[in-house]
Structures are given as structure tokens and as C-alpha cells.
Amino acid sequence: MKFAGATQTDDAVTITLESGDTLEADLLLVAVGRGPVTDGIGLEEIGVTVDRGFVPTDERCRTNVEGVRAVGDIVPGLQLAHRGFAQGILVAEDIAGLDPQPLEESGIPRVTYSDPEIASVGLTEAKAKELHGEDAVECVEFNLGGNGKSQMLATAGFVKLVRVTDGPVVGVHMIGARMGEQVGEAQLIVGWEALPEEVASFIHAHPTQNEALGEAHLALAGKPLHAHS
Known part of the structure; x- marks a missing residue:
């Protein structure tokens, strides 16, 4: 609408x-969003391509001008501080000849610091189906109504997992109090292409919000412990 x-x-x-x-x-x-502020800093004068204030780069943050790199919010993509930090490290290591791996944009954690918080890493269900096929993706949602710590915090929400059928988890999406603190483990799960069964074998402390992430994997592995609808 x-x-x-x-x-x-x-x-x-x-x-x-x-x-x-x-x-x-x-x-x-x-929420009108944010835009880059690059006017008047001399980019056009040295021939750097600028698109609506943004500076397009390749996967190693190289602009169209030899020897000029760009990082952070002026590079099209996620406008997140931790993305800028990682790009800066990538550029420094690349200049030093260490041949670092380029950043995978979908693997960067995204957090909205609202109440409740929204945290996400990896592919959405729609993107996973686009890449792997409509019938090659499975999802599960664990409702925080089944999480003891969520009841103590009087928060609601869910943890949604996206996996390739018979394959790894490719996306983790969470809404609820303190979910920004859970996205670190979620990033490891997605980044290391963990199977739901592997994560389900981990023991998550009770009562914690982190436990909801574990229970979501238990459910996706076919052995749910708590459920709430």
C-alpha cells in the first residue's frame, strides 16, 4: 500500500x-534516508566517476582512477559503520599485498536499533529462491513466545531461518529485544555454511535470547523443543 x-x-x-x-x-x-556528501572534494577534477554523489567501485574498492580507492557510505550498498571498517581493512591489506578476500555484501550483519530490534544476515527467502529455485529453499520461524528470556523481557518477535534444501543455512532474520546481540553467531552460521543439524547440536544457555537462535535450528532440523503460535 x-x-x-x-x-x-x-x-x-x-x-x-x-x-x-x-x-x-x-x-x-x-524516515527519509541518508545520502552521500561528496560535492566539492575534488573527485570530478581528478576523473573519479560519481553517480548521484556515490562513488562506484569494484570488489576491492578501486575506483575508475588508478590508485584511488573509496570506502564507507559513499560506496553504493549498505550504509553501515562496520561495513566501512571492513572495507578500510580490505584496502590496507590489499595495498600491502596480502591478497584479502573481497567482502560478501550479503554476509554483512544488518541491525536496526529499534524496539524491538531487527537483525539480519545472509539471504532473504525471496533472494534465496531467486538464486537456488522456488523448490530448493526451506524456511522456519521460531516464535519468541516459546523463549523464556523473551517472556521476562516482555518482548515479542521471531527468528526466521532460510536454508537450501538438504544444504546449509543461507539466511538468518530476527526480530525481538537484544536480537542485535545474536547476529554475531548468525553470521558465523551463514558464513561457514553450517547445516541446521550442526547448529542444533550446540547447547545454548537457558534462559537467554540466544537460546531462540538455537531452538530455531532445532525446529529446522526436525526436532523442535518449544513451540508457540
């Missing part, structure tokens, strides 16, 4: 959709 407009009173906001339907809320958050 597309947004058509909004009107505001002293204590409410009414949002109108293109369908004609309306929604009423106390507050309306408008």
Missing part, C-alpha cells in the same frame, strides 16, 4: 493511502 498524504491535529495524525483507506496514529515517523 502506497502512502498518499497525511493530516495532523493537536493529538493525532491521519494517514491516507492511495487505496483511499486511512490510518490514525499518535505519531508519524518519516
